[in-house]
Amino acid sequence: MIARIFVRVGVAALALGACVASEALAQQPLKIGFIEPMTGQFASTGKQVAAAVKLYLAEHGDVVAGRKIEVLVRDDANAPETTKRYAQELVANDHVEILAGFGLTPLAFAAAPIATAAKTPMIVMSAGTFVIPQKSPYIIRTAFALPQNTAPIAMWAPKHGIKKVYTMVTDYGPGIDSETTFKNVFKANGGEIVGEVRVPQQNPDYAPFVQRAKDAKPDALFVFCPSGEGAAVMKQFAERGLAKAGIKLIGPGDVTDDDILDSMGDPAIGTITSQHYSADHPSAENKAYVAAFEKANPGMRPNFMSVGGWDGMELVYEVLKKTNGSAEGDKFIAAAKGMSWMSPRGKITVDPKTRDIIQNVYIREVKRVNGHLFNVEFDTIPAVRPDGTTE
Numbered sequence: 001m002i003a004r005i006f007v008r009v010g011v012a013a014l015a016l017g018a019c020v021a022s023e024a025l026a027q028q029p030l031k032i033g034f035i036e037p038m039t040g041q042f043a044s045t046g047k048q049v050a051a052a053v054k055l056y057l058a059e060h061g062d063v064v065a066g067r068k069i070e071v072l073v074r075d076d077a078n079a080p081e082t083t084k085r086y087a088q089e090l091v092a093n094d095h096v097e098i099l100a101g102f103g104l105t106p107l108a109f110a111a112a113p114i115a116t117a118a119k120t121p122m123i124v125m126s127a128g129t130f131v132i133p134q135k136s137p138y139i140i141r142t143a144f145a146l147p148q149n150t151a152p153i154a155m156w157a158p159k160h161g162i163k164k165v166y167t168m169v170t171d172y173g174p175g176i177d178s179e180t181t182f183k184n185v186f187k188a189n190g191g192e193i194v195g196e197v198r199v200p201q202q203n204p205d206y207a208p209f210v211q212r213a214k215d216a217k218p219d220a221l222f223v224f225c226p227s228g229e230g231a232a233v234m235k236q237f238a239e240r241g242l243a244k245a246g247i248k249l250i251g252p253g254d255v256t257d258d259d260i261l262d263s264m265g266d267p268a269i270g271t272i273t274s275q276h277y278s279a280d281h282p283s284a285e286n287k288a289y290v291a292a293f294e295k296a297n298p299g300m301r302p303n304f305m306s307v308g309g310w311d312g313m314e315l316v317y318e319v320l321k322k323t324n325g326s327a328e329g330d331k332f333i334a335a336a337k338g339m340s341w342m343s344p345r346g347k348i349t350v351d352p353k354t355r356d357i358i359q360n361v362y363i364r365e366v367k368r369v370n371g372h373l374f375n376v377e378f379d380t381i382p383a384v385r386p387d388g389t390t391e
């Protein structure tokens with residue numbers, strides 16, 4: 001009898017305990033460790049992505065699937081060892097359940113082993129080197145890949161009178177990806193490379209490189225530079241008189257970054273690029289996004305980095321709805337694969353094979369619209385895979 005009562009009470013206590021535990025989990029905040037360069041040469045990337053993440057929370061509320069979302073922001077100032085240390089501390093001490101951000105390729109590389117060891121989902125919102133998602137099975141990238149953004153301009157150029165090209169890229173992962181893709185696709189479509197140069201990532205002086213490109217007399221100069229560097233490239237392109245010599249400027253759209261495009265002035269007009277996002281993208285979703293972003297951040301225009309942050313949060317919210325609030329690594333990644341939604345940039349899909357996104361890439365020309373410079377889209381290559389191929 002006594003034993004029976006004990007059993008009954010025990011079961012009741014257990015059941016109550018389980019109930020309390022699940023409610024407690026639901027009430028526990030879900031912390032996201034957000035690491036980006038917020039100061040230094042690449043601060044514009046961190047500021048753009050952080051602004052988009054903040055806007056997403058303001059518009060969607062900070063509770064999803066019963067979990068309160070808390071974003072812990074860390075500034076790595078583009079130093080990979082700092083990214084790594086913050087990722088470790090955020091996981092071990094702050095108990096974040098998701099890592100996010102990663103403004104440049106070396107920063108994503110530095111954090112990937114931490115995500116793998118802790119089985120923590122890692123949302124790459126900014127960096128663009130092709131191999132990044134291969135660095136950890138817990139990475140999902142909501143940004144872009146350089147081959148994806150480069151192949152379309154490499155196909156477009158030879159069909160539009162650009163037969164001889166000089167390439168100038170920043171000398172690290174995304175620049176090398178962009179150079180390789182451009183050369184392969186451009187040559188396969190009848191183009192000729194008349195010269196090539198790689199520029200250092202840290203505080204480069206573009207003048208001698210741009211002069212060398214001019215001296216080779218190409219039809220166009222192809223440029224990849226990371227976000228924030230475009231104005232310095234454009235200044236040299238103008239000062240060295242390339243446009244006057246009949247040389248066009250082409251590339252993936254990083255060089256005509258919306259964050260600084262308007263400050264580049266007339267020399268930027270006529271630049272043709274291919275990329276996944278323009279603030280001028282004429283969809284209802286994008287118009288609402290740009291208006292809300294600019295209202296929340298006076299004086300700032302959202303750029304292609306910002307949408308990586310916005311869609312990274314969309315991914316987190318939609319996955320948590322599917323997993324009832326669990327960010328457990330394997331569950332999170334399984335739920336994310338194949339997910340598709342309408343972004344300000346157009347429809348995007350998480351490719352189950354690569355954990356990268358398949359997205360439209362647009363061909364754009366810099367034009368003055370209502371007194372301001374924009375990348376005006378005039379052609380769409382739908383559903384481009386991260387390697388630059390289409391379905």
Ligand code: DHB
Nearest residue numbers: 104105127128226227254
């Ligand atoms: C990367 C950084 C950028 O600013 C950019 O425009 C593209 C790629 C990178 O480091 O991966």
